[in-house]
Amino acid sequence: MAEPAPPAAEPQPAASAEGGEESGTQVVTPWEVSGGQEGGIDYDKLVEQFGCSKLDDAMIARVERLTGVKAHPFLRRGIFFAHRELDQVLDAYEKGQPFYLYTGRGPSSEALHMGHLIPFQFTKWLQDAFKVPLVIQLTDDEKCMWKNLPVEETRRLARANCKDIIACGFDPQRTFIFADFDYVGGAFYQNVVRIAKCVTLNQVRGIFGFVGEDHIGKAAFPPVQAAPSFPTSFPHMFGDRVDIRCLIPCAIDQDPYFRMTRDAAPRLGYLKPALIESRFFPALQGESGKMSASDPTSSINVTDTPKDIKGKINKYAFSGGGETVEEHRDKGANLAVDVPWKYLNFFLDDDEELARIGREYGAGRMLTGEIKAKLVEVVTEIVERHKAARALVTDDVVDAFMTPRPMPWGELFG
Numbered sequence: 001m002a003e004p005a006p007p008a009a010e011p012q013p014a015a016s017a018e019g020g021e022e023s024g025t026q027v028v029t030p031w032e033v034s035g036g037q038e039g040g041i042d043y044d045k046l047v048e049q050f051g052c053s054k055l056d057d058a059m060i061a062r063v064e065r066l067t068g069v070k071a072h073p074f075l076r077r078g079i080f081f082a083h084r085e086l087d088q089v090l091d092a093y094e095k096g097q098p099f100y101l102y103t104g105r106g107p108s109s110e111a112l113h114m115g116h117l118i119p120f121q122f123t124k125w126l127q128d129a130f131k132v133p134l135v136i137q138l139t140d141d142e143k144c145m146w147k148n149l150p151v152e153e154t155r156r157l158a159r160a161n162c163k164d165i166i167a168c169g170f171d172p173q174r175t176f177i178f179a180d181f182d183y184v185g186g187a188f189y190q191n192v193v194r195i196a197k198c199v200t201l202n203q204v205r206g207i208f209g210f211v212g213e214d215h216i217g218k219a220a221f222p223p224v225q226a227a228p229s230f231p232t233s234f235p236h237m238f239g240d241r242v243d244i245r246c247l248i249p250c251a252i253d254q255d256p257y258f259r260m261t262r263d264a265a266p267r268l269g270y271l272k273p274a275l276i277e278s279r280f281f282p283a284l285q286g287e288s289g290k291m292s293a294s295d296p297t298s299s300i301n302v303t304d305t306p307k308d309i310k311g312k313i314n315k316y317a318f319s320g321g322g323e324t325v326e327e328h329r330d331k332g333a334n335l336a337v338d339v340p341w342k343y344l345n346f347f348l349d350d351d352e353e354l355a356r357i358g359r360e361y362g363a364g365r366m367l368t369g370e371i372k373a374k375l376v377e378v379v380t381e382i383v384e385r386h387k388a389a390r391a392l393v394t395d396d397v398v399d400a401f402m403t404p405r406p407m408p409w410g411e412l413f414g
């Protein structure tokens with residue numbers, strides 16, 4: 001396993017964690033997302049700075065060709081917009097070689113908001129389209145350290161969040177969900193230590209922006225999020241095979257973890273994980289970053305009642321519409337900043353209807369009240385469906401998903 005180490009191959013831009021807000025420069029780390037001068041995130045700049053690639057139409061068409069499934073709206077609409085070596089995963093898949101999916105959640109709050117559903121909805125689509133195994137990491141340890149929550153509390157939240165994740169519809173045969181506090185040990189921990197030996201303190205400071213005053217748990221954590229990228233962390237699923245590729249769907253703020261992982265991989269004789277990365281879901285108040293679960297007015301939660309949803313959208317969703325009806329009819333809405341329009345791009349499946357709304361609202365023929373009413377309808381339906389699905393997830397179902405067990409190999413990989 002201990003191969004001689006070639007020089008670090010993956011470029012590691014510095015985190016520049018200090019002074020984002022005041023200096024007006026954009027800061028994106030796994031723990032802080034703040035836009036530049038205008039408040040919005042410059043995604044082109046991010047792709048360039050991180051060194052990932054833009055997803056292009058040809059690659060989306062290739063996904064459709066290989067799976068025989070129409071691309072998910074998140075792909076068609078550029079919500080998942082960047083990648084690292086997705087082409088290699090597709091090449092392997094085309095040759096009948098297996099891969100698996102890996103995603104995760106840091107359980108820091110009881111209720112998930114709409115933004116939290118995005119990677120899971122997309123991962124479910126990938127799992128169904130490619131029929132591949134999936135591992136989902138619940139980083140209760142991470143949230144215990146970063147949110148300063150008691151161990152017991154983050155363990156409880158991990159289990160509660162697990163129900164919401166299962167409610168997204170994952171295939172029980174092909175999905176293993178684990179919480180770090182329970183699962184880290186054995187083969188997984190061996191990988192954690194292997195990875196940790198590849199990364200210096202200077203590197204984690206550079207990648208994540210840690211400072212001398214941070215407790216040492218923070219510097220020790222990144223290998224724990226890296227380890228699921230390697231199939232040998234799951235011997236019950238993959239035995240000791242090292243030739244199974246990993247594809248990670250995530251929001252682009254998680255990229256630093258996986259840059260570090262990709263850097264370590266070849267030095268351990270492992271394949272680098274591939275990534276498919278999304279934009280952030282805007283707060284109700286507008287585009288300037290991620291939503292905060294602790295500010296109830298910034299997001300719609302999956303536990304909100306239809307009345308809550310209507311109230312929040314009508315009261316807080318930032319509008320790009322005109323100040324007065326006359327002005328609106330005259331100039332139309334500014335779609336670039338309009339939150340109801342952005343949310344519909346995430347959640348309205350029907351392409352034609354979406355295009356019609358964009359035309360009508362953009363031209364001022366549709367009013368802010370009308371687009372908000374449409375959004376209330378679409379979001380209420382998703383939330384109600386989610387609640388009904390979650391109500392069916394019993395503790396036994398959670399235990400079944402969280403039990404290490406073999407996956408049906410033959411069926412999966414032919």
Ligand code: TRP
Pocket residue numbers: 030102103104105106137138139142225248249250251254
């Ligand atoms: N760090 C992530 C969070 O705070 C959780 C996570 C763990 C994750 N592993 C992942 C997210 C893999 C995406 C992909 O939410």
